[in-house]
Amino acid sequence: MMIRWLLIGLLTVSGTAQAVRPIDPPGLLPTEIARPLLEQDPGVAAARAGLEVALQEAGILDQSPHEWATRVTGQRRVQDYGPGNSATGNRREWQAGIERTIRLPGKAAADRSIGKATVEESQARHGEALHEAARELMALWVDWLAAERARELAELNLQSAQASLAAVEKRARAGDASKLDVSIAHAELAEQRRMENDAKTQASAAWLRLSTRFPGLKRQVLALPTPLPIGEGAAFWRERILAESDALKVVQAQMRKAQAHAERARADKTPDPTLGVYTASEIDGRERISGVMISVPIPGGVRGSRSAKAIAAVEVSRQEVELKQRQLEAEIASAVATARGAYDSLHIANEGAAAMQENARLMQRAYALGEAELQALLLARRQATVAMNNALQGQVAALRAYYRLLVDAHLIWDLEHD
Template structure:
């Protein structure tokens, strides 16, 4: 049963509407239309979260562009008493604000734009991961249905065997042991069919809980196609379309901008204001301009050095992200080509093995072979089928990963 669950990937390419052209040898039917898929993906909580994060980044960028300096009002009221007698009620009022110098306003705007680029890359990655999840969940449902069909077919064979054994037993041509073996086989098939039915229902519930719009589940077992596009072309395409790489690039750019911002911050921002005052029993009016400038010290220098090191770390992270992706693409491509070759080899003798099992089944019904020979033939056919399907799933899953990562399906290249 567990081995048959692995056959789920034999429908991997069913989740993809493969594009024609140099990337693939043909195209599979578009079983899930792109508009429906995109609507389902857009309603995925992870994608909605990323879109809200982009909206927040837009407001943050707008705040950075206008700056944190705001107008400040101040007022002072005092009473002056003279030694010669009498009092003077006096007041002062003013308004002031800080001003960004040394190109800080431009740097803040660039930092805000980098935050928006990061948020956009996060949306692309959320859509990409959601597409992967949809593909996997949809394959799980179709695979579970395929498993149930295969087991139901095996149950039909077991039922025929049991009837044949019982008939032979009545005729004196079969032993009690044969009846027991056939009954045990039938019970095992019933157990596996029940488990397969439960697995299918569970898979459907999981899919519809994550993507409620996906309700139509057609069936198709596709054969993998050899990859004619060279590995280098896959690598370049996936690197160019990789949202994690774009995110790392934007983060490295932001870190460099923050370092420049800290360097510029060593020049403190002045605060400039104007004020008016009334003194000497309202006989004097004072008008003036105030300027205050903080003195730069060790704190600003250390923060600049910290930002410079963080920028270097971000560049190293970007390089690591690219290398890790290259390794992943290479491994996936090798898996796809290797598993395709294994599927081709194992499938060559599959038809004859399955034909032999069918002939043995018929021969047993006619009394030409014993039960042990039939069970052996069925086991050989099942083993051959599972070996071929295992190679098929490995090839199709690897090809599917390449297609999704390269943004060649469901309009992922538009994000």
């Protein structure tokens, strides 16, 4: 019989998706083990470093892009008083000034909005990297537990083949079975040994994939649990997953950034003025000049074109948000339907596996009593093996679907904090 662990921690719904408390279902890695594995993932670490880059970018945008500029010039004035005149006409003169372009207030506000949206986008990308790593960890973990369960089933089938061979040899010694039957039983045992070795290999390979992708995980085999039915409605999962979706938050932040860029381009239609002060010395210092300088570029058509381009980009971002939301809604509806269908299929497969196992047990007994042929026994064994493997695959599919909903809804591994 398949070992069943009931998943505890039913979701508590109080009308909204946000009211659901996180759960820690048995059979899945506990949070205190899974969370460090996720934080150490290179993709998550890269996204975390990207967040620091975004914070630095926001700090840069918060400051004016213009800097103080100094200007110093020196010259010599030469005057020619004509031939025969010994008076010198060389005069040393200089001019010094300091100036700076002033960022207008509307542009400063737009730059800060761009910086804020950049940080929000980076935060969402970090959450999405964590979410994708969680999906991968969940899938590899379930694959390994399933491979270990398949190895256990292969060992049981090997034991059954050994029991069948013993029964054939006993009948052969009594003169009730032919040498051909003994040979067929030996061949069946060899085939079961091969399948048991393949199952061991698959289990080892599954563990290597898991432990290599997420190093530091200790090998501790748990029983493959049986999922509970999806009791919540599709509307619950839709609201919860959309509210927690970092992929949706990324495109929403990109839309806000595009809107801020449009505001910046609109404000940039008015050029920033340059203000400065200067002082000068002429005729060897006999004349001193000081003054104030104001410089304003004359705007051309390029500024208006850039503003129109930025406004058009906002519409592109708005449509991308709508597209991403529709894609997520379709994925959520499909995931919920898949989880429910997989759960129903699992129960059907379990019923079939139980019937086939009982049939094989009765056939084994009948053969031992001389009431059935060897081929009928082997056929019953093969049918039971196929039915048990089908039930295992149904269990894995149902678990994957259920765990994926939990990951997407950020209900496990403290994903709701990101």
